[in-house]
Amino acid sequence: MTDAEIQPSAFIKHRLPGRVRLKIPQKRGDVNYFNRLEELFSDFLGINELKLNPSTASILISHENAVPFQDIAEFAKTKNLFNLVEEAEDHDETVPNLYIKALALAGFDRFDKALLDYSKGRLDARSFVFLSLIGLAIHQAARGNVLAPASTFLVYAFQLLDVKDINQIEYEQKADSEGE
Incomplete structure (x- = not known):
């Protein structure tokens, strides 16, 4: 399995009807990854707004209530973007691997x-x-x-x-x- 096929883990930081904040600690500071997320999610019908913050490794998704969040998570999994996990895994909270x-x-x-x-x-x-x-x-x-x-x-x-x-x-x- 190549690095591109390995999906990072995402967990729900907080959730309200029609709004979910996810954290993806493994991708903290990875601007290219978050640009790819934005590009692929732009094709997903039902997402009203997507706010990405590579420096905090967070994604804020505002979606229509008619679209279950589980559909969005499944879309992300099929596109090799992330795998939704129940709880935050222990991740090294260090500075991203950048110059x-x-x-x-x-x-x-x-x-x-x-x-x-x-x-x-x-x-x-x-x-x-x-x-x-x-x-x-x-x-x-x-x-x-x-x-x-x-x-x-x-x-x-x-x-x-x-x-x-x-x-x-x-x-x-x-x-x-x-x-x-």
Whole structure:
């Protein structure tokens, strides 16, 4: 049996009529897996809304009451997405198996989206950090610390303009794993 045929275990975290939250601890941080879930569940009639969170390994499914959740679980099993279990199995609750740089950029990406939402699209995280570093550099220069802290903040600010985004890091990670 290949890795692709092994189904992860999912358990029900909470359930209300027409709404179920599942956890799949083995797939924590696996963005590709959750993208596949979203793609396959988009074809399932009866699901009104699907919210996926790879960082917490959770799926929130809002479905029509006429569609029993067991049908959704059976669909997932036949598509090799997950196998529904009664209770949570003991799983290692560690950080997902990702490069530290990818994890840091994923956090930065979440901060970026939250800042964009809060500022109604006027300010992204990279601009926020850039402006903060420029402000710190001006503050240090005004205090007479031109060579050490002020210049360092300026260097960091301008290096930030050269940082790759999360999509580039994920692409490089995938290319590295395919090359092994």
